[in-house]
Amino acid sequence: MDDSKGLSYFFLGMGVGVAVGLLFAPQSGEETRGLIKSKAQEGGDLIKKRGEELRDNAAEAIDRGRDLVKTQREQLNAALDAGKQAYRDAVSSTPGRSSATETL
Numbered sequence: 001m002d003d004s005k006g007l008s009y010f011f012l013g014m015g016v017g018v019a020v021g022l023l024f025a026p027q028s029g030e031e032t033r034g035l036i037k038s039k040a041q042e043g044g045d046l047i048k049k050r051g052e053e054l055r056d057n058a059a060e061a062i063d064r065g066r067d068l069v070k071t072q073r074e075q076l077n078a079a080l081d082a083g084k085q086a087y088r089d090a091v092s093s094t095p096g097r098s099s100a101t102e103t104l
Contacts, residue, residue, distance in 0.1 A: 025032045 022032060027035065
């Protein structure tokens with residue numbers, strides 16, 4: 001059985017189980033509706049809380065990523081500056097240098 005059929009059978013079975021559970025519930029219809037409503041609210045609150053946690057985690061990850069990019073950019077700029085300076089030093093110590101190489 002492939003995964004899509006398995007998943008659809010799972011949801012079908014879950015739906016049948018819920019329907020049978022509601023039919024044979026020991027509470028009255030009004031009590032059952034109240035119970036369903038309270039459980040739905042609890043589920044909604046849980047989803048909202050989890051969504052807020054995920055949002056906060058994503059914001060932290062984005063901040064860490066920005067800091068990492070900033071650090072990498074600073075390191076790259078420092079390496080480029082060091083390379084330019086090394087080139088200037090090498091060119092200035094070479095006898096017979098031309099004025100075109102001094103523009104860096």
